[in-house]
Amino acid sequence: MKNKFIIEVFDLQKHYGPPEKRITAVSSISFKIEVGTVFGLLGPNGAGKTTTIKILTTLTMPDSGRCVIDGFDVVNDPMEIKRRIGVVPQENNLDRELTAYENLLIYGMLHNVKNLKEKIEEKLRMVGLWERKDSLVSHFSGGMQRRLLFARALLPEPSILFLDEPTIGLDPQIRRQLWDVIRKTRIDGRTVVLTTHYIEEAEALCDRIGILAKGRLIALDTPSNLKKLVGEYVVDVIDDEGRLMQYMFKTRDEAHQKAMELQNGVTIRRSNLEDVFVKLTGGRIE
Structure with missing residues (x-):
């Protein structure tokens, strides 16, 4: 198996x-x-x-x-x-002096990609860059360069x-x-x-x-x-000293009841993963 x-x-x-x-x-x-x-x-x-x-x-x-x-x-x-594996690194390691197509062509040759020209077109179309295949990477925006990194990583499938x-x-x-x-x-x-x-x-x-x-x-x-670790709903309130206080509840009715007990500036929202992180570590994801 x-x-x-x-x-x-x-x-x-x-x-x-x-x-x-x-x-x-x-x-x-x-x-x-x-x-x-x-x-x-x-x-x-x-x-x-x-x-x-x-x-x-x-x-x-x-x-x-x-x-x-x-x-x-x-x-x-x-x-x-x-x-x-394919890897999209955090740092941009594209060759900025080559075109989008040339970047993929060299990468594909190094990785012995079969049907390379067809694969390059397929991946560039997938990330919306086929019309810019002959443009230098140095002329691309940051978002376009990230999309090209995706296409490159996916080229060997x-x-x-x-x-x-x-x-x-x-x-x-x-x-x-x-x-x-x-x-x-x-x-x-x-x-x-x-x-x-x-x-x-x-x-x-x-x-x-x-x-x-x-x-x-x-x-x-x-x-x-x-998110069940903290409950489905969170009550946010700013105290008199400007600090954010949070109260977490399993149901909206419980959260609403707590909000009614507090003063102005109260917000009820659904919990998220940062709430989980705060509960487990006492700090925030930054």
């Missing part, structure tokens, strides 16, 4: 720096990702998201623990891993797509365009692993979410189940 988990991570650890000044980037995290799902690592900057992605994509060696992708060990079988903060720094409209690309990728049967610190992005895209804080995996479940 074929394993339903395409990615399995066991007790992963990564540290940086000398022993006397050692920084723990990832601390004994474990999780599994099912085939054909979108899995998100949510947390603030410095939580360990990018380090985890770099280990899974063979760019960084773990200090201990084990990662298995499609049956292959990340440390012992890096070439097998690379044949199965990998079974797993890794996205490290895929929409960071983009305006809301462009961000939602890229969400559509991610949804199409999932519909095609690929597994998607993304890191993000955008609450709305994680809730909109992910089937399961792992919340990271200071290198530790503090929660792992579906978005709806994670």
Whole structure:
């Protein structure tokens, strides 16, 4: 029987720096990702998201623990891993002096992509850049460059797509365009692993979410189940000293009753994943 988990991570650890000044980037995290799902690592900057992605994509060696992708060990079988994955990195590493088409052509040749010209057209049309195929990347907006990174990562048709903060720094409209690309990728049967610190992005895209804080995996479940940890409704109120106070309830009636007890400036809203993060850590995702 074929394993339903395409990615399995066991007790992963990564540290940086000398022993006397050692920084723990990832601390004994474990999780599994099912085939054909979108899995998100949510947390603030410095939580360990990018380090985890770099280990899974063979760019960084773990200090201990084990990662298995499609049956292959990340440390012992890096070439097998690379044949199965596509990566959209956080940093833009496109060649800005080449056209969109030339960027994909070189990448496709390096990865021995068959029917390369047809695949390039298909991927550029998918991200809405076919009409700009002959334009220099240096003339592209930030959003267009991010879309081109998606097209490049999908060119070899990998079974797993890794996205490290895929929409960071983009305006809301462009961000939602890229969400559509991610949804199409999932519909095609690929597994998607993304890191993000955008609450709305994680809730909109992910089937399961792992919340990271200071290198530790503090929660792992579906978005709806994670929000049940705090209740469905939140009452926000500003106190006399200007501080935000929050009260969390299972039902809207309970939230409404609490709001009636409080003074002006009260808001009732549905809970979100940041509320979960605040409850578990006492801090916010920033």
